[in-house]
Amino acid sequence: MKTLGRLLPTPTLSLVLLVVWLLLVRSIAPGQLILGAFLAVGIPLLTKGFWEPLPQVKHPLKLTWFVLKVLGDIFTANLQVSLLILSPKREPHPGFVEYPLQVKDPLTITMLANTITMTPGTVSTNIRLDRSSLLIHVLDMKDEQTLVREIHERYELPLKEIFEC
Amino acid sequence: MTFTLLAEGVVAFLLVAGGMFAFTGSLGMLQFKDFFMRLHGPTKGTTLGIGCMLMASMLYFTVTQREFHVQELLITFFLFLTAPVTGHMLAKTGLHMHLRFITGTRGSLPELRDEDVGQSRVARPAKARHPWRTRRRSRQKPRLPR
Numbered sequence: 032m033k034t035l036g037r038l039l040p041t042p043t044l045s046l047v048l049l050v051v052w053l054l055l056v057r058s059i060a061p062g063q064l065i066l067g068a069f070l071a072v073g074i075p076l077l078t079k080g081f082w083e084p085l086p087q088v089k090h091p092l093k094l095t096w097f098v099l100k101v102l103g104d105i106f107t108a109n110l111q112v113s114l115l116i117l118s119p120k121r122e123p124h125p126g127f128v129e130y131p132l133q134v135k136d137p138l139t140i141t142m143l144a145n146t147i148t149m150t151p152g153t154v155s156t157n158i159r160l161d162r163s164s165l166l167i168h169v170l171d172m173k174d175e176q177t178l179v180r181e182i183h184e185r186y187e188l189p190l191k192e193i194f195e196c
Numbered sequence: 197m198t199f200t201l202l203a204e205g206v207v208a209f210l211l212v213a214g215g216m217f218a219f220t221g222s223l224g225m226l227q228f229k230d231f232f233m234r235l236h237g238p239t240k241g242t243t244l245g246i247g248c249m250l251m252a253s254m255l256y257f258t259v260t261q262r263e264f265h266v267q268e269l270l271i272t273f274f275l276f277l278t279a280p281v282t283g284h285m286l287a288k289t290g291l292h293m294h295l296r297f298i299t300g301t302r303g304s305l306p307e308l309r310d311e312d313v314g315q316s317r318v319a320r321p322a323k324a325r326h327p328w329r330t331r332r333r334s335r336q337k338p339r340l341p342r
Contacts, residue, residue, distance in 0.1 A: 054267045109244040112236055113220040116227050125233050148280035149243070154235050155280075156287035168232045168287065 040079055043088055045071040086136050086194040097189045104150040104185075111152060115171060126172035127156075130165045130179055133187060139194050140165075146186050153182075203259045207252045214248030221245060231295045232287065239283040247272055 039045055052067035053059060088094055115123055130147075134140055144155040144165060152170035159165075169178060224237025250268040257265040 051270060051273075054270050057267055105240070105244060108240050109217055112224065112240050113217060116220050116224040116237065119227070123228075123233070125230075144284065145276075145280040148239055148283050149276070152236065154232070154239060154283055154287055156232070156284070157291055166291075168235070170233060170236045 039072065039075070041075050041082075041085055044075050044085075048074055083137060086138055088193060090193050093189060094193050097193065100189075101146055101150065101186075108150050108152065112170065115152075123171040124173075126169050126175070128167045128169055128172070128175050128178060130167050130182060132158075132162060132164055133183075134191050134194075135162060136194060137162075139190050143187055143190055146190075147182065150186075153178075200259065203255060207256045210248045210252035210255070214245045214252065216245075217248060218242050218245030231290050235283055235287055235290075239279055243275060243279050246275060 049067045049071040052070055053063060056063050056067075132140060132143075134143060140158065140162060144158065147153050147155045147165070147167060154168045154170075155165055156168050157166035167182075172178065221237045221240065221242040225234050228234045228237070250272055254265050254268045
């Protein structure tokens with residue numbers, strides 16, 4: 032078990048690498064499987080020195096659910112932004128919001144910032160160097176408090192559960 | 197026969213929808229008034245546009261060549277990885293250059309520390325010329341900085 036842990040320090044990354052390789056070559060021939068497995072083991076070992084220690088995915092199922100939810104949100108986000116663009120009468124009220132971060136891990140913050148950028152009317156613009164808060168630009172802002180609470184409940188709490196608890 | 201027809205319809209719909217999304221995303225660049233608002237169009241509108249077109253591609257080739265084509269998923273995957281990062285970098289550059297935003301931007305911009313925006317103002321690049329409305333100006337050689 033210990034040697035396995037040493038060979039595969041990041042099982043999720045290895046799995047992703049294998050799948051990406053198989054998709055790239057478009058075959059599941061045994062030769063490609065072996066080559067893919069070799070890459071999936073080799074690349075994380077070679078690049079291990081560059082990574083900060085990555086958090087473990089504690090709940091893979093919740094991660095899948097989170098990804099699906101974000102995909103749905105991306106769809107609605109697109110519809111909203113398109114409607115806003117196509118209706119010249121409606122003046123959007125843009126604004127900046129400072130969002131206090133509770134998660135502290137770099138990868139989790141990255142995922143949160145990316146999700147914020149992909150979803151309804153918000154783009155993450157800046158992060159404080161001490162990782163205490165995230166500056167968000169909102170396309171059409173109604174209320175600052177509701178927005179912060181919504182992001183917190185919808186994205187930050189699930190991410191926190193997946194990676195940290 | 198009917199199955200192919202159905203698939204064709206779905207492919208056509210996806211293509212048109214994808215084109216519409218990509219188009220509105222780009223139209224946002226024209227419609228919005230300041231830099232930060234213009235960011236919203238490309239980071240969102242285009243991702244779904246490309247997503248629709250890739251789905252159409254997957255469906256079309258799966259049906260016509262009778263084997264699974266899923267490598268388009270990779271493009272979606274990489275796009276979802278890179279689009280937000282690009283958006284973030286652009287926004288951060290905007291902050292560094294102290295770009296103006298339209299009046300009426302709500303929520304006072306929290307005071308930016310030096311570590312956030314850099315200590316001195318970043319110089320803006322020279323203004324690009326308008327593609328057709330070019331006024332003849334006196335043809336001086338651009339002055340080189342010392």
